[in-house]
Amino acid sequence: MHVAHLIFALCYYPALTLSLNIGYSSSTTRAIAVGSVWLFLWASSHQYSCHAILASLRQEGQKYGLPRGDWFELVSSPHYFCEMLIYIAIYVSSGFNILMGLNCVYQLVNFALICTPPTHAWYLKKFDDYPKERRILIPYLY
Numbered sequence: 001m002h003v004a005h006l007i008f009a010l011c012y013y014p015a016l017t018l019s020l021n022i023g024y025s026s027s028t029t030r031a032i033a034v035g036s037v038w039l040f041l042w043a044s045s046h047q048y049s050c051h052a053i054l055a056s057l058r059q060e061g062q063k064y065g066l067p068r069g070d071w072f073e074l075v076s077s078p079h080y081f082c083e084m085l086i087y088i089a090i091y092v093s094s095g096f097n098i099l100m101g102l103n104c105v106y107q108l109v110n111f112a113l114i115c116t117p118p119t120h121a122w123y124l125k126k127f128d129d130y131p132k133e134r135r136i137l138i139p140y141l142y
Contacts, residue, residue, distance in 0.1 A: 036089045040089035077120070
């Protein structure tokens with residue numbers, strides 16, 4: 001990952017979340033607001049861990065390996081699952097703003113129907129020992 005991309009990614013979501021909390025009156029309770037910030041931070045941290053696992057698979061001069069460990073034991077694309085949780089947290093922290101809700105739905109559909117099924121199919125085709133119980137995106141469900 002290029003350092004500029006990393007800096008952008010580290011700044012984008014916190015800035016988006018903070019911008020949603022400036023200048024609007026919300027019926028969101030303090031507990032829900034704190035919970036959404038916690039979910040956002042936890043999912044962001046976990047997404048980073050998933051990306052670190054993926055990055056470690058292809059060391060210089062090696063073939064791509066099968067991701068193992070952490071949530072890769074449950075789903076093919078845990079980094080996208082974490083991204084979904086990030087968008088849900090942003091939606092909740094926005095006070096359930098309709099535009100953020102539509103953005104959240106768009107992202108969830110994008111991950112569930114466009115991004116992850118081809119990845120899962122590629123893993124099944126590429127690796128004979130791919131765990132059959134591993135789901136596509138959502139642990140134990142899909």
